[in-house]
Amino acid sequence: MATKARPPAAEETNRRADIVRAASRLFAQKGYAATTIRDIAGAVDMRSGSPFYHFKTKQDMLRAVALEGIGAINAAVARAAASGKPPRATFEAMLRAHLDQLLGEQGRDFAATLLHESRHLDAAAQAEVVALKDSYETMWQKVLKDLKQAGLIADDSRVTRLFLLGALNWTVQWYRPDGGKSVAQIAKQLSSLLLKPAT
Amino acid sequence: MATKARPPAAEETNRRADIVRAASRLFAQKGYAATTIRDIAGAVDMRSGSPFYHFKTKQDMLRAVALEGIGAINAAVARAAASGKPPRATFEAMLRAHLDQLLGEQGRDFAATLLHESRHLDAAAQAEVVALKDSYETMWQKVLKDLKQAGLIADDSRVTRLFLLGALNWTVQWYRPDGGKSVAQIAKQLSSLLLKPAT
DNA sequence: CCTACCGATCGGTAGG
DNA sequence: CCTACCGATCGGTAGG
Numbered sequence: 133m134a135t136k137a138r139p140p141a142a143e144e145t146n147r148r149a150d151i152v153r154a155a156s157r158l159f160a161q162k163g164y165a166a167t168t169i170r171d172i173a174g175a176v177d178m179r180s181g182s183p184f185y186h187f188k189t190k191q192d193m194l195r196a197v198a199l200e201g202i203g204a205i206n207a208a209v210a211r212a213a214a215s216g217k218p219p220r221a222t223f224e225a226m227l228r229a230h231l232d233q234l235l236g237e238q239g240r241d242f243a244a245t246l247l248h249e250s251r252h253l254d255a256a257a258q259a260e261v262v263a264l265k266d267s268y269e270t271m272w273q274k275v276l277k278d279l280k281q282a283g284l285i286a287d288d289s290r291v292t293r294l295f296l297l298g299a300l301n302w303t304v305q306w307y308r309p310d311g312g313k314s315v316a317q318i319a320k321q322l323s324s325l326l327l328k329p330a331t
Numbered sequence: 332m333a334t335k336a337r338p339p340a341a342e343e344t345n346r347r348a349d350i351v352r353a354a355s356r357l358f359a360q361k362g363y364a365a366t367t368i369r370d371i372a373g374a375v376d377m378r379s380g381s382p383f384y385h386f387k388t389k390q391d392m393l394r395a396v397a398l399e400g401i402g403a404i405n406a407a408v409a410r411a412a413a414s415g416k417p418p419r420a421t422f423e424a425m426l427r428a429h430l431d432q433l434l435g436e437q438g439r440d441f442a443a444t445l446l447h448e449s450r451h452l453d454a455a456a457q458a459e460v461v462a463l464k465d466s467y468e469t470m471w472q473k474v475l476k477d478l479k480q481a482g483l484i485a486d487d488s489r490v491t492r493l494f495l496l497g498a499l500n501w502t503v504q505w506y507r508p509d510g511g512k513s514v515a516q517i518a519k520q521l522s523s524l525l526l527k528p529a530t
Numbered sequence: 531c532c533t534a535c536c537g538a539t540c541g542g543t544a545g546g
Numbered sequence: 547c548c549t550a551c552c553g554a555t556c557g558g559t560a561g562g
């Protein structure tokens with residue numbers, strides 16, 4: 133009787149992923165509370181009762197979206213942070229990675245849900261997200277320290293980091309993909325604003 | 332028959348203001364969609380039907396909160412902008428004024444609702460808010476120009492302004508009044524981060 | 531994953 | 547401003 137939990141069939145995980153993606157878009161657009169199970173079901177051509185075959189509650193869907201959001205940002209920025217380049221180049225690569233997740237087609241609905249709807253998570257899920265966010269911020273703390281040691285920034289305190297993340301996360305409110313600015317340009321501009329010019 | 336609209340009695344406007352204040356707190360805490368008319372009524376000791384004596388719809392309450400929010404920020408920052416001091420001092424006074432509205436007890440629920448719930452406004456009300464926001468941003472555009480002419484900042488472009496407002500508005504997410512930092516200290520720190528040191 | 535459904539709750543209203 | 551109420555909608559479930 134050495135039964136292990138059977139790995140889910142490909143179709144099953146696909147349908148589940150479909151639901152999560154549809155939920156991320158609707159949560160990002162209308163907000164969690166204003167999004168209906170029927171909205172989500174309709175977006176993936178199911179009837180209203182069927183999403184509950186994949187998720188126990190609506191909150192579990194939000195949890196899945198938020199965790200995928202912070203997970204993707206974490207992974208992308210971690211990759212940039214580990215590039216082994218000098219501080220300024222590493223910093224700019226991290227800015228690009230973060231903005232790619234927030235503004236790019238792949239991640240933006242997950243990121244927007246993470247940023248704006250996390251308060252609707254229950255306490256347990258909120259704690260999960262906070263833990264991942266903390267480890268995320270540690271990466272920024274580290275580059276800021278490196279930048280300071282390289283003499284590229286005057287202050288690497290907590291508040292500086294929060295200003296930086298604020299400027300980054302606020303782009304969600306105003307960035308339009310058709311606005312003529314690329315993510316790379318925006319990253320470069322923020323870097324110039326914060327760091328001393330390369331002499 | 333020269334009847335003018337009778338000015339509302341003091342009690343009437345007080346009760347209305349009570350509702351708006353209670354709504355601002357609940358919208359800020361739980362979000363617009365998750366806040367119930369019964370929540371609001373209960374917070375001002377009314378029965379569930381009574382708020383509709385003062386407002387036609389729930390959306391009208393949101394509109395009142397949002398307009399009061401942007402109005403208060405606008406007024407406070409305009410006062411600071413008109414101080415006639417040199418650019419750096421004016422800039423710092425504007426930072427303090429903005430942060431006072433976002434983080435101070437008076438304005439924070441209105442500001443949070445404005446920042447996070449405006450998408451639930453109908454198109455007409457949204458246009459009203461956007462118009463006020465535009466005129467608000469113009470004030471920042473002007474100081475940034477003055478700062479550049481004074482050689483205190485390298486770039487006064489639109490994106491710089493949006494980074495600045497992002498750093499400011501994001502404070503709502505992390506600032507705790509009991510955290511040991513005053514609004515004035517935070518304003519000073521942001522000013523130092525963005526402007527060249529006074530030589 | 532669908533059908534059929536339930537109890538709860540919601541924004542809003544009529545009449546006083 | 548309250549009482550009493552309405553139709554609509556919501557998250558979730560039983561049974562297949």
